[in-house]
Amino acid sequence: MKTGRKVLAAAAMLLASTAMAYADGELQIYNWGNYTSPDMIKKFETENKVKVTITDYDSNDTALAKIRQGGHGFDIVVPSQNYVPIWISEGLLLETDPSKMPNFKNVAKQWADPPFDPGRKYTVPWAMGTVGTVVNTDVYKGDINTWAIVFDTPDELKGKVNVVPEMNDVIDAAVLYNGGKKCTGDLTILKKVRDTLVAAKPNWVAMEYGTINKMVAGDFAASSDWNGSALRQRLQKPSIRYGYPKEGFVYWSDNVGVLKDAKNVENAKLFQNFMMDPENAGMNSGFHRYANGIDGSDKFMPSDMKDAPEVNVPEEFAKNGVQSETCPPEVQALYTKIWTELQK
CATH class of the missing domain: 3.40.190.10 (Periplasmic binding protein-like II)
Known part of the structure; x- marks a missing residue:
């Protein structure tokens, strides 16, 4: 019995160390400027032992042109919904199947199967x-x-x-x-x-x-x-x-996708799942001040967003x-x- 427990303990330690190595490393995010909560990123880094670097862009066209050129070194991009089909059709995004990720259950029904990404094969909600x-x-x-x-x-x-x-x-x-x-x-x-x-x-x-x-x-x-x-x-x-x-x-909405030529794919997938957690999405919304499409996230947003006419049409x-x-x-x-x- 003790031997069995030791084997189980050893297996658990192996799995834990494998998971840790799986998450260790870097994540390069390419996103709109002034749009990402520093506290939310710090939380992701601490929980996953991943160093995040954010590079800003100022438009959908700027981002698309940069990635088309190749040699960019980014893992994550956040295109608007009218651009997502372009990224997909040009083979620039990796099919990560967010709908199969643990936190997908938190995605609001109206955003779970959008026409710009049917079945959520590539992207997860960021803001809207x-x-x-x-x-x-x-x-x-x-x-x-x-x-x-x-x-x-x-x-x-x-x-x-x-x-x-x-x-x-x-x-x-x-x-x-x-x-x-x-x-x-x-x-x-x-x-x-x-x-x-x-x-x-x-x-x-x-x-x-x-x-x-x-x-x-x-x-x-x-x-x-x-x-x-x-x-x-x-x-x-x-x-x-x-x-x-x-x-x-x-x-409109903006959505988190993983680039086809990402170097840190598993960390990028971790980030997609992380952004579908209500607390994390709410923390991010508290910074950029947009809604996000994640059920339950409103509990983690600043109170001044609850009735804000800018957020609630x-x-x-x-x-x-x-x-x-x-x-x-x-x-x-x-x-x-x-x-x-x-x-x-």
Whole structure:
């Protein structure tokens, strides 16, 4: 009996040491800037004895171009849902089968089998939100729930508006503002979109991603933006408000995928499973201020997110939202052509 116990104990120690070696090492995360909780990462490092390095990118296109080049050394990437099918179709993501991971049971039902990753073969939820407007209401007292803030800028805001230069977000907004549908290939609508953008640009002061500090400091008085960014701004400057454009706005999500050429695959899988734990997802949301698609995570979020209008879309505006989707290649090419002209 003692011998049997010794054998079992030895086997357990072997399994433990194997598991430890399995987790030891590094993890290279390639993610949007200012989007990852340092405390959450520290927790992952401590629990798994993995050293995490985070490298920032500023757009879906930047990330995709970098990985396409190869030789990047990253393990994890966090693309938006309209880009996930592109990553999958180009063979850039590893099929890790998150749906078979222990913590998958925590994924909210509506995010367990999304059209952009059927069956969750590649990705797990990171964050979700909307694209709208932010306005300093000390500067402008009019309607903020309209894309006219950006595309037909009121006099009070001219020369004070920023546009976050995420191509699809900007063009989708302009399409909706002109009465079109997302991913439209209608050349009449797209000509209006092009004309709208070109005419509006002289009224903008910048096209930058870093809105939080500059909105709070007063360098910008309005901007196109994401809802979590808007919440972080309001918490620092109460006069800043988030608008849900009546012409339509986009619901989006970002998702954690493992790169096909990742060097630390097992650690990357550990991270995917880790992010489906409610406490970890809630901790991360407490930093970036977006919802996350993990059931039970709200218990671990700051109390000021519970009723925040930036996180919880008011019922009066919810009907105007449309889901982000992957546009057909020919439409994406037209978007790129418009965007290239806008950059001149």
